Amino acid sequence: MKFIYKYAFISLAFLFSCSEDFLNLAPISNRSVEGFYNSEQELNQALMGVYDGLQSTQTSVYAMLMKEQRSDNTFQQSLLYNFHSIIHFNESPENTQLYPAWSDLFESIYRCNIFLEKIEGVSFEDDQLKEQMKAETKVIRALFYFDLVRYFGGVPIVTKPLSITESLQYERNSIDEVYAAIIADLEEAAATLPQTYSSQDVGRITSLAAKALLGKVYLTKSGYPLNSGEWEKAKVLLEEVINSGQFEFFPQYSDVFNIANDNGKQYVFGFNLIQTLKEKVILFLEFRRLIILTEMTLF
Amino acid sequence: MKKKLLQTIMMLSKGFLYGLVFQMLVVNFTSVIQAKGQYKSIEEVTIRLSAPSLSIGQFFKEVERKTPFKFAFDNQRLDKSQIIRFDQQKGTVEESLIVAGKQLKLSFRQINNTIDVIKRTESEVKSISIMEMKPISGTVKDENGEGIPGATVLVVGTSSGTATDIDGNFSLDVDEGAVLLVSFIGYESQRVTVGNQSSLFITLSEDQSSLDEVVVVGYGTQKSRDLTTAVAKLSGEKLEDRTGTITRVDQALIGALAGVRVQEVSGQPGRPLSIKVRGTGSITAGSEPLYVVDGVPISGDLDNIAVGNIESIEVLKDAAASAIYGSRGANGVVIITTKKGTSGAPVVSIKTRYGFQQVAKTYDVLNRDEWIDFAVEERNNTYLLNGGDPNVPYDDRPGGSRINPEWISNPGSFPDTDWQALISRTAPIHNSQLSISGGTDNTTYNVYADVFQQEGVIKHTDYNRYSFKVNVETKIHERVKVGLNISPSFSIQNEADAEDVGGPISRAKFLAPIVEPHLGTVNTGGEPYTRTDILVNPLAWLEETDDETKRFRTIGSFYAELEIIKNLSLRNATSADYSTGNNSFYKTNNVNRDNGSYAQAATSLNTNLLNETLLSYSIGNENHDFTAIAGFSAQKFRNENTFSEVRGFPDDLVKTLNAGTELIAAQSTASEHSLLSYFSRATYSLNDRYLVTASIRRDGSSRFGGNNKWGWFPSVSMGWRVSEENFMKSVNVLNNLKLRASYGATGNYNIPNYGYIGSLSQTNYVLGDGTGSLVGGLSPSSFSNPELSWEKNNTLNLGVDIGFLENRFTLGVDVYRSITRDLLLNVPIPVISGFSSTLQNIGKVENKGLEFELGARVINTSDFSWRIDGNLSFNRNKVLELGPEGAPIPGFARGTSVTITQIGSPIGSYFLIPVAGVFMTEEELNSSPKSKTQNVGDLKYVDTNEDGIITDDDKQIVGKNQPDFTWGLTQTIQYKNFDLSVMAYGESGNNLLNESQGGAGRSHVGNVLGYWRDRYVSAENPGDGITPRAAVTSNLTTPSTFWLFDGSFWRIRNVSLGYNAPDVFLGNFRGAISGLRVYLSAENVFTKDNYFGNPQTGVRDNSLLVPGIDATNTYPLAKSLVLGLNITF
Structure with a gap:
């Protein structure tokens, strides 16, 4: 009988050896939101997330289709229904390229908003740096809204993180209001940002980049559909950029497409893509390859 | 196994005597x-x-x-x-x-x-x-050639008879011409007429419809007669002849059971199939059932499990049956039980099968002359459509419109390559099994080894598997039993990346026949008119792509069972399912479209540890029967993956990653989840007539949000064996009539690990001069949702089981309604919140259906028998609720939406613009609504919303991937020592969508499918009225019913012809060899369908929102012929 008790005991030991801790598992390969945004270092990581938004929003297929490809600078004879219709301005709301354009931009704007909210609660050794980081974020946010207003016209202006319920209550603002928000952000940032960075920080937004963007915003706003006629404002800003002596044209136009000239003299603002994204973009630049790529994946 | 177990008990214990007495009483003998x-x-x-x-x-x-x-x-x-x-x-x-x-x-x-x-x-x-009687002796054996001890041999019409001894031998004195009735529990009784022979050899076949059949129900077994839930069983014996051709366990279930739909999405050796039990009950959390192997709920699929060692496969279909598996039971549970040892002298069995396979069906494509004809017509039309000048010579026209004048003047100078034949082959297949089982009173064992070698019907693909199993059980004390079950297996699979969307299988259909087969891929030079630069030579692709996956898996458990008091036992099992996968991939520059040689290495490690304690109690007398179990289990899963890619190989000689010069990516990830469960089940039967079973499980999972960590999963089921009632005793024809009703709650816990935790993902950025350096960034990637929980399923099942004429004819009917609610959906939310969707429990889907299982022993004599087993199932799927506003969810293929999941329709219904043929005349063209630019000969779309123009708003639900009904039918005929079995199955009323149709009919890409022969050419030659003219327009890219096909089919899946050598035949070896069987087995003998490819395919089989999408790239199914030999010693 002793024997039996021993077995019974071992079995029962198994029964009670587990507890609720067994069910509380934390992610291994991901950090969770809880406990983040607490230090200067973490805010720096968050700011890199803000910058990362540029990679998807500026290099995706939609960014080409809805900006340059629609212009008369380029021509694309795509056999894909979705590409074809965007380029010819007869896309339907179901077009699968439109949604990512909208969602990537707003997801990136959310990163800006949560950063701007959370940075207020963290104390920095150098307040100047804190202000600079906020200004960088605002320029990026302005760029995203500038894309949105050009793609979709008036869009909701969101400047803080929203709950799901709050997000359901927002409506579209007018094109005018969106431009006003863009201009406000850019003006504020241009005043705060430094004109240059040390070599390891190249790729962050400078005051000249902010001014150049603001100039472009005024130029665009002065045309269709607002026709605001703010050409003079654009001229002042852009002349300041030109006369800064920081930039000059490459000897020939095609040099822009040479990877060796990345962040070269002609770049007012440019960013290096991380490796895998870069590959995709290089493929896109070669037009023949664009067709190959799409047929490969969709045939 | 259960039969052997029964024999053992009979033989070795007092049970033998009781059993004998029981049998005597049954036939009224003392x-x-x-x-x-x-x-x-x-x-x-x-x-x-x-x-x-x-x-x-x-x-x-x-x-x-x-x-x-x-x-x-x-x-x-x-x-x-x-x-x-x-x-x-x-x-x-x-x-x-x-x-x-x-x-x-x-x-x-x-x-x-x-x-x-x-x-x-x-x-x-x-x-x-x-x-005057003459002495006669004989042997009674089972189908495996093993003697049946304790079988009753009676002389019909007299009270004389005997029982067989331990080896199944008997002797008796009978009249000449007397008829013997040989019977044993669990076997079909047989009548044998005594002629002038002095010895008889009688083989009893197992009584498949027996009410005493033991059915595994999860944490225990039940007799078929006592079942009150919907459980389907496939006995391992039925698979015996097919183990040479069935690569994986999932294939065994094809067409075999009512309510279990297996889709053979691909014929790639070793590739998992898609199994759905009673329809699709989830939209995003997966529809695959839970697999339980020898009591261990395994992680992932049925990789590496040998078919030859399977004792039985049970499928728990209704929620009352699967509720004992709680939060994992909603998609049904497939329980696989492997063979175990039985005491007695060692039984050695050797089985070997060898055969050949071929592609079952090749695509009909144009040959050289047809293609040239098509290409000239298409290029001309396209050229003119784009405003080309008809006077420009053929050879001077631009790009894709250029026509080689030699095509017309001298077509014979071009090759006529059959690319599909070029990449396929007649491939051998081999399987050998060795099984040794036996034991003493206290110890039993089963040792098993299995080798499976399959070359693929597509060159450079294969699958080899080596599986082993050891099962030992021993009594270390009169009340304590311990056992070990361990099954290691190793497999090597070469896929050659054959199913890549632009890979060799699709290329073999679409590469033009005029391309020389030996041409390389890069800079072919030879033929400027077809795009071999992007259309990689399929044969080169197969030859120059290494894509090898090695898997090692061990499923094992150690258990101890203690009989605390009589009828009460405690069992503890510690089990593990450990598997590793190791993929090495290499592509030469030649087949990588001149993008440089490329290699990747991926590994995965999955561990699944389980500890389970089970208390079982049973008590009963002649009127009451009560059994109960209560258990506790803790299970933890961990998954680790690594992945790296490298480029820049100087040559193709060294293909491992170290030889590359440029690292593209290297990463490793890990994730875990855990499950704690308490469960209990009780069954009670009164007078063998009134049956009731109730079960309950409480599951807690790490995947569920903090506010919903634990869930209850109760079930109740009842049965009434009407045939046991006194008023039914006089109805002799009807020997079994049971009514069943069950209701239960189950869950689907396949939500992502950590899904409720708002997580941060890496969003890195590059800073610094020149190429800069990577700076780590982090951004929120999801909202936290502490409410997140499992999908909840409730199923009501009503059933009836009927047996006529001593169960010669049996019929089982089940009707069910299953509702899954709190579906795990990525609910779209306004992206201004920062996220496009959030994972929520919302939405509801219904599956209801009707299932029939029937069995008929039409003829049943000792020399000749004919048996029919059939199943027929109907399932209707309907979405009842979706997201907060019920917005439909579109599904995408070829970059455009082709399916819709909306309230009131089946999940993933095809949503396309209907086509009403082809524009035949100018008048018809001018008077009809058009899409884009259209001409005579183009597809005529239906303006369903009658707004005068064809747009996406004209899309309608035009079909579904779920069949109206599925069926399976097996006929087994046995004549003397020969037996023949024919198994057929089919599906009806389902559609599939071929997304390649959007780019069909373009000769500059290559070949086109055979239906283009019936195209519209001119008013005089209008074709079949369905196929448009040959011209590259943007027309076909419009998602329309031109992409949709009928997926109905039926197939003769297997034909087996076998011969069991009689003992006489074995001559002097009779003592050594107790059974010998030779057979021929053929798979996929014949298929009738209405589609040019595999109607069951689906490249996105994991996404239920876009089911049945064919990209014309899936591996073809094989037909095979196998010769098999079984020897038992």
């Missing part, structure tokens, strides 16, 4: 006496009785004591207290019997030393008969 030797007649033997009057009981006893004779009589029909008065106390036995017979109206018949006592009817005068 004694069966072995009769042997030389016999005297009752006329010759004298007896002196002790008293002038004796009761008949005393008289029989005295005769039996004083003479060699024994009496055989029906105890119930003979009153042994009746008194016989004898005139004389001394005389022959015959004289005394005559007296007894007269007084008590009995007649006696001497059969050797046995005296049969028969109640005489009034008309019978003769009271004594003496018959």
